[in-house]
Amino acid sequence: xxxxxxxxxxGVLGGNIVLSGLMVIxxxxxCGDNLKNAEALIYAFSAITFLSVLICSFVPKKLPYAAKVxxxxxxxxLVYIPVKLAAQEFYPESIARIGMYYPLLAVNSLxxxxxxxxxxxxxxxxxxxxxxxxxxxxxxxMLLTGFLxxxxxxxxxxxxxxxxNTLISGLSQPFGGFIFLGLMCGAYRAxxxxxxxKEAGRDTDVSDK
Amino acid sequence: MFLINELIALLAANLILSQALGTSxxxxxxxSRKNLVATAGVITIFTTVGAAAAYxxxxxxxxxxxxxxxxxxxxVVGALYVLLLTVAFFVSGSFFEGFRKYIHVSAFNCAVMGTxxxxxxxxxxxxxxxxxxxxxxxxxxxxxxFILASLILTAAYKKLNSSKVPAAFRGFPAMLxxxxxxxxxxxxxx
Numbered sequence: 405x406x407x408x409x410x411x412x413x414x415g416v417l418g419g420n421i422v423l424s425g426l427m428v429i430x431x432x433x434x435c436g437d438n439l440k441n442a443e444a445l446i447y448a449f450s451a452i453t454f455l456s457v458l459i460c461s462f463v464p465k466k467l468p469y470a471a472k473v474x475x476x477x478x479x480x481x482l483v484y485i486p487v488k489l490a491a492q493e494f495y496p497e498s499i500a501r502i503g504m505y506y507p508l509l510a511v512n513s514l515x516x517x518x519x520x521x522x523x524x525x526x527x528x529x530x531x532x533x534x535x536x537x538x539x540x541x542x543x544x545x546m547l548l549t550g551f552l553x554x555x556x557x558x559x560x561x562x563x564x565x566x567x568x569n570t571l572i573s574g575l576s577q578p579f580g581g582f583i584f585l586g587l588m589c590g591a592y593r594a595x596x597x598x599x600x601x602k603e604a605g606r607d608t609d610v611s612d613k
Numbered sequence: 614m615f616l617i618n619e620l621i622a623l624l625a626a627n628l629i630l631s632q633a634l635g636t637s638x639x640x641x642x643x644x645s646r647k648n649l650v651a652t653a654g655v656i657t658i659f660t661t662v663g664a665a666a667a668y669x670x671x672x673x674x675x676x677x678x679x680x681x682x683x684x685x686x687x688x689v690v691g692a693l694y695v696l697l698l699t700v701a702f703f704v705s706g707s708f709f710e711g712f713r714k715y716i717h718v719s720a721f722n723c724a725v726m727g728t729x730x731x732x733x734x735x736x737x738x739x740x741x742x743x744x745x746x747x748x749x750x751x752x753x754x755x756x757x758x759f760i761l762a763s764l765i766l767t768a769a770y771k772k773l774n775s776s777k778v779p780a781a782f783r784g785f786p787a788m789l790x791x792x793x794x795x796x797x798x799x800x801x802x803x
Contacts, residue, residue: 426636426637426640426785427637429633429636429637430632430633430634430635430636430723430727433633433636434632434633469717470694470695470698470717473694473717473720473721474687474691474694474695477687477690477691477721478684478687478688478691481683481684481687482684484680484683484684485680485681485684488680489680503734504727504730504731504733504734507682507683507726507730508634508723508726508727508730510683511683511687511721511722511723511726513637513722516721517721574797577797577800578630578631578632578633578796578800579793579794579796579797579799579800580793581633581793582633582789582790582792582793582796583789583790583793583794583797584793585789586782586785586786586787586788586789586790586791586792586793587786587790589785589786589789590779590781590782590786590787591781593780593781593782593786594781597780597781
């Protein structure tokens with residue numbers, strides 16, 4: 405895989421914002437205990453982040469850092485309004501369950517800080533593709549967390565009862581979210597280290613030839 | 614006994630341990646004593662002064678435009694952000710250079726915004742009896758809660774980052790599991 409392609413895919417695997425960057429973890433810990441919440445959060449995060457970062461990329465780069473951060477936060481707060489109004493149509497129950505974590509998605513670090521450090525150093529088209537992969541990275545973690553926590557905490561998948569012998573009700577609680585995410589981060593790092601080791605070994609083999 | 618009761622109440626209502634707000638920021642704060650003091654101090658200023666401004670917003674804003682609340686809170690935090698940077702700049706050049714990163718980290722994060730929304734939820738549950746003093750007390754309490762959670766994490770920070778912890782779990786994953794265990798203990802106090 406060439407470097408450019410690798411950089412673009414970085415958001416899903418190598419540089420996952422939740423598992424590697426530990427960004428936007430509060431909604432994952434508190435609201436990611438079932439698939440319905442996960443689905444609503446995925447919609448909100450994807451829509452708010454994509455639109456906000458895209459609009460923010462038009463903010464003049466010459467402005468002082470603090471001014472740009474404030475403008476980014478204001479833009480995402482404005483983008484949040486139509487996204488929430490649309491969510492009231494599609495996910496009316498989830499909004500009440502997610503509560504204040506919904507507006508908090510709008511001031512996430514990916515929009516407010518990472519835009520400056522990562523995205524705005526790229527060309528706009530490349531940035532949009534990379535951003536989609538970063539968003540997909542969050543979506544994937546959210547979906548996996550929602551699925552596994554719902555399965556083992558409530559014994560259901562998308563509110564449908566399934567046959568699970570052992571239920572761990574604590575997984576639905578905030579402390580369960582912390583521990584689950586910690587274990588997931590550890591597993592992710594172990595897999596990433598194993599893959600890098602394998603790749604390094606393959607590179608050495610090639611150079612030896 | 615009073616102090617123990619207050620400590621238990623503070624832990625039970627802790628924004629980090631019970632609501633996971635500002636978890637990423639606490640990892641920065643727990644890194645060193647300097648980081649802890651500076652980040653916790655700035656967060657406390659943001660939550661306390663921000664809560665006072667949130668009182669004005671909540672009392673003046675009609676309920677049919679409540680979706681604009683985030684925008685107003687953002688404007689308040691933004692104004693406070695600029696104010697703190699300006700104050701730090703006029704204190705001294707070296708102070709500004711050393712201190713501004715803590716202001717940048719603390720301004721727009723879940724700990725500050727989450728506090729304002731939590732207080733707003735409490736106010737709407739309790740009605741008009743929840744006044745200006747309660748807003749400020751709520752903001753200050755959140756800041757103290759942040760300091761308390763940071764201290765708990767600082768106590769184990771070195772061990773969680775030591776070579777005795779398996780490489781994959783060293784650092785953030787171990788800290789998340791540790792916070793989960795503390796959160797479980799706090800949950801039992803409720």
